[in-house]
Amino acid sequence: MRVPRIYQPSPLATQQTLALDDDGAAHIGRVLRMGEGEQICLFNGDGNDYLAEITSAGKKSVTVTLLSCQANPSESPLNLHLGQVISRGDRMDFTIQKSVELGVNTITPLFSERCGVKLNGERLEKKIQQWQKIAISACEQCGRSVVPQIRPAMDLQDWCAEPSAALKLNLHPRAAFGINGLGQEHKRIRLLIGPEGGLSANEIAMTENYHFTDVLLGPRVLRTETASLTAITALQLHLGDLG
The missing domain is CATH 2.40.240.20 (Hypothetical PUA domain-like; domain 1)
Incomplete structure (x- = not known):
């Protein structure tokens, strides 16, 4: 047992x-x-x-x-910070649980123009606490002994503007290359995942201003929760400890 x-x-x-x-x-x-x-x-x-x-x-x-x-040697050599625009229903819970299992270090819930979730004040604080408990439970299940932090929710632009030495990635269907095209020297990543309706044209332009690199996942349009977990898996395969 x-x-x-x-x-x-x-x-x-x-x-x-x-x-x-x-x-x-x-x-x-x-x-x-x-x-x-x-x-x-x-x-x-x-x-x-x-x-x-x-x-x-x-x-x-x-x-x-x-x-x-x-x-406990279960931590990935890749430090991965997920900026996830909050999704509806239990999709956000699922994304947090599975991304912790896949080795994410930090998760910041984000609000964007097309975010369909309206949370603020006490309701938002309770939701952050719930997501932190989900992260802890995921660590108990998957064998990690470092608990990823669920940060307070932020506006998308404020998160993009945060100073960081990490490589900033944004999924885009018209990107010139995929995750396998990234150099092996990258060991810190900030990954942005948009809402169900995608980022607006203004938001995409804003990410360019903050030096995000567009990467391609494949020829199919993925749901937000599928996109985040697929991208994390691909990053761990290419730069981390999966494979």
């Missing part, structure tokens, strides 16, 4: 005894119904895995003792 992986947002050290937070205790105690003497793996985002043994377990509280610490 695979050892369950649980995120704990606190400092961790070997020989430490601690009570899991409410989410972790509920999953171990009520969902998995694990008991004293069984082992789980904890991580807190520092890149390490901490093997722990359950010392007491109930439906509402679980206490563990940390046995060992080991570096």
